[in-house]
Structures are given as C-alpha cells and as structure tokens.
Amino acid sequence: MTAMLCEITIDAGALRRNYTFFEARIGRERLAPVVKSNAYGHGLNETWQVLAPLNPAWLCVNYLQEARQLRDLGFKGRVLVCGPFTPEQVALAATVDADVFVGTHEALESVLAAKSVVRTHIEFDTGMSRQGFAPASAGEIAARVAGRPEIVAGVCTHFANVEDVLEHNYAALQLKKFDQARMAFVGRGLKPLFHAASSASTLILPESVMDLHRVGISLYGQWPSQATRLSFLNESGDVDGLAPVLEWHAPLTSVIDIEAGQYVGYGCTFRASRKMRIAVIPVGYFEGFPRAASGSSAYVLVNGARCQVVGRVCMNMTMIDVTDVASAKVGARATLIGKDGAESISAAEVAAWADTIHYELLARLNPDIPRKVI
Ligand SMILES: *Cc1c(COP(=O)(O)O)cnc(C)c1O
Numbered sequence: 609m610t611a612m613l614c615e616i617t618i619d620a621g622a623l624r625r626n627y628t629f630f631e632a633r634i635g636r637e638r639l640a641p642v643v644k645s646n647a648y649g650h651g652l653n654e655t656w657q658v659l660a661p662l663n664p665a666w667l668c669v670n671y672l673q674e675a676r677q678l679r680d681l682g683f684k685g686r687v688l689v690c691g692p693f694t695p696e697q698v699a700l701a702a703t704v705d706a707d708v709f710v711g712t713h714e715a716l717e718s719v720l721a722a723k724s725v726v727r728t729h730i731e732f733d734t735g736m737s738r739q740g741f742a743p744a745s746a747g748e749i750a751a752r753v754a755g756r757p758e759i760v761a762g763v764c765t766h767f768a769n770v771e772d773v774l775e776h777n778y779a780a781l782q783l784k785k786f787d788q789a790r791m792a793f794v795g796r797g798l799k800p801l802f803h804a805a806s807s808a809s810t811l812i813l814p815e816s817v818m819d820l821h822r823v824g825i826s827l828y829g830q831w832p833s834q835a836t837r838l839s840f841l842n843e844s845g846d847v848d849g850l851a852p853v854l855e856w857h858a859p860l861t862s863v864i865d866i867e868a869g870q871y872v873g874y875g876c877t878f879r880a881s882r883k884m885r886i887a888v889i890p891v892g893y894f895e896g897f898p899r900a901a902s903g904s905s906a907y908v909l910v911n912g913a914r915c916q917v918v919g920r921v922c923m924n925m926t927m928i929d930v931t932d933v934a935s936a937k938v939g940a941r942a943t944l945i946g947k948d949g950a951e952s953i954s955a956a957e958v959a960a961w962a963d964t965i966h967y968e969l970l971a972r973l974n975p976d977i978p979r980k981v982i
Contacts, residue, residue, distance in 0.1 A: 873919020
C-alpha cells in the first residue's frame with residue numbers, strides 16, 4: 609500500500625444525520641443504504657463504523673465479495689447484492705446469506721438449482737436496457753418461481769432518469785411497466801418486497817415509495833443532481849436535510865517562485881505572464897483528482913483562498929498558483945473537497961471541471977488514501 613500524503617476525512621455526525629433524515633422519511637425497515645464501490649469512495653470500513661450503531665436493517669452492494677466483507681465486519685442484517693454474479697458464485701450467496709438481484713434466465717436457473725435457499729430479488733428492466741427481465745415476461749417468470757416462494761424475496765426495477773429531468777413522465781412509464789410485473793407476482797399469491805427507488809426518487813418521486821429504498825449518493829450528503837435539489841427545495845422549502853460527509857485535504861509539499869515566461873507542467877501548457885509562486889500538492893490522477901480538470905477553472909483552497917490549478921494535473925502531483933496567498937508555505941493545508949473559511953468546494957464542482965459527475969469522482973477516489981472518521 610502506498611503511503612499517500614493526502615487524507616480524506618469522514619464526518620460521522622453528517623453521515624448519521626443523513627441516515628436519520630432518510631430513516632425518518634421512509635422508516636428503518638425500508639431503508640437500504642448503498643455502500644458499493646468502497647461506500648462511494650468514503651471507505652467501506654469507515655462508513656460501516658459509523659452506520660453500525662444505527663443498526664441498519666439492510667445494506668446494498670454491487671458484488672457478492674462486498675457482501676462477504678460486510679459479514680466479516682460483523683453486519684448481521686440483510687445484504688442486497690445489486691450487481692451480476694456468475695453461476696459459480698451462487699454458493700457464496702448462500703454462505704454469506706446475501707439477497708441477490710436476478711435479472712437473467714441463467715442467474716435464475718442457478719439460484720433455483722442452488723442447494724440452499726438464496727433469497728432472490730427478481731429484477732425487471734422497465735427502461736434502462738441494462739439488467740432485468742422484460743415486464744412482458746413477468747407471467748412466465750412468476751410461474752417459474754411460484755413453487756419456490758421462499759426464494760422470492762423481492763421484485764424490483766431501477767429508474768433511468770429521475771435525477772436528470774424535472775418532469776418525470778419516463779419514470780411514470782417505468783412505474784406502469786413495473787406494475788404489470790408486480791401484478792403477475794401478486795396474482796400468484798407471492799408476497800415479495802417491491803422496490804424501485806434510489807436517492808433521487810426517494811427524495812422527489814412520491815409514487816416510488818414502496819417496500820425498500822436503495823439510497824446511495826444522498827446517504828453521503830450529496831444531491832443526485834442540481835435538478836433533484838431544486839425540485840426538493842420547491843416541494844419541501846429547504847435543503848438542509850443533507851450534509852456532505854467527505855472532505856479531502858493535502859499538505860503543500862513545495863512552494864517555488866517562478867519568473868514571467870516560465871512554463872509549468874507537462875506539455876508546457878501554462879506559461880507565467882508575471883512573477884508567480886507555485887505550490888505543489890501531492891495529489892494527481894492516481895489519487896483521484898481527474899487530469900481532465902487541467903486547464904479548466906479548477907482550483908483548490910489554501911487558508912480560505914482559491915488557488916487556481918496551473919498546467920496539467922500529473923499522476924501524483926498538481927501545481928497551484930499561490931502568488932497572492934502569503935500564508936501558503938510548505939506544510940499548509942490545501943482543501944480539494946470541503947470547506948475552508950468562507951469558501952467551499954463540492955465533489956460535484958470538481959466533477960464538473962472534468963466533465964463528469966460526482967458519482968464517478970467519489971467512486972474513483974483511490975481506496976489507499978487514508979480515511980479518518982471525525
Ligand atoms: C447504485 C444503485 C442505487 C443507488 O443509487 P443512488 O442514485 O446513488 O442513490 C440504487 N439501485 C441500484 C440498482 C444501484 O445500482
């Protein structure tokens with residue numbers, strides 16, 4: 609493991625408040641926090657450490673291996689594996705007592721053939737074209753599993769664009785298709801948990817309220833999108849319910865003076881037009897600061913002041929302009945994500961500089977960066 613010099617801090621209080629915010633809205637039994645991808649970059653161990661005392665009924669992950677990790681950490685509740693698995697892994701599902709999404713005939717047959725009961729959530733593809741059975745085949749699927757009600761723990765789907773639009777007619781169409789699937793199971797006398805919602809739908813789509821809510825990004829205090837935030841603000845009058853959990857800091861590791869005309873960084877893309885002071889932070893694209901942010905309006909905070917990123921982001925280092933920040937000495941703390949004085953930088957802002965979304969930025973924060981729970 610690399611001994612990285614930057615550090616991620618996890619605000620335990622903020623994480624608890626976000627959890628409680630959702631628990632109060634939908635209830636403990638229906639809240640299934642999503643901790644896949646190293647808890648959206650927040651650190652699975654650290655996130656678990658904060659969530660454990662809150663006694664969540666469910667946790668969602670992508671891989672069966674992540675369910676294994678949660679069991680090793682001591683989680684006794686239900687673990688829902690939303691990603692695909694191979695037929696050889698079915699035994700692991702039973703061993704770690706996981707609930708699994710099943711959206712293909714191959715996976716369904718492997719579950720039916722398993723020696724022990726594997727609690728299955730039959731997924732219908734109502735509009736993502738990603739994973740799941742066609743709603744029109746619901747009758748056939750329900751008939752296939754009707755003799756094994758003990759394995760039919762859930763019937764579910766996933767929304768395609770709730771966070772991307774202000775009018776939710778596509779989600780309404782998806783819900784209509786889901787209802788078709790739902791009726792096939794109800795008609796067979798099966799009583800699975802029905803679920804569709806993730807963060808955005810839980811926040812702004814009342815029709816998505818069902819038996820289980822798979823809440824990911826907003827557990828970490830992030831709005832799924834600006835559209836979701838504004839819709840919520842419109843309906844509920846405030847957006848104080850969610851607080852960002854993660855901050856990212858690094859010490860300045862060198863500070864140098866350069867003359868007008870000097871170049872900065874690979875490709876000589878930046879040339880100083882005046883005398884400047886340039887500081888280095890020990891964070892590059894390996895650590896998770898996107899190279900695509902180079903040359904944009906990217907900046908970091910040093911003692912409450914915005915310092916522009918200059919030149920290209922390197923693999924393990926980034927140069928910033930500290931000409932006007934007298935206190936920017938070696939060892940001073942730079943903030944890549946978080947608050948510093950009156951200024952703050954959100955994960956969504958950093959993502960936007962690199963033409964991506966905060967989901968990707970957070971998920972790609974290098975897992976070897978030390979995480980400190982505060
Ligand atoms: C990742 C994921 C979620 C969580 O989505 P957020 O927008 O982060 O709340 C829910 N359901 C499934 C199937 C997912 O893959």
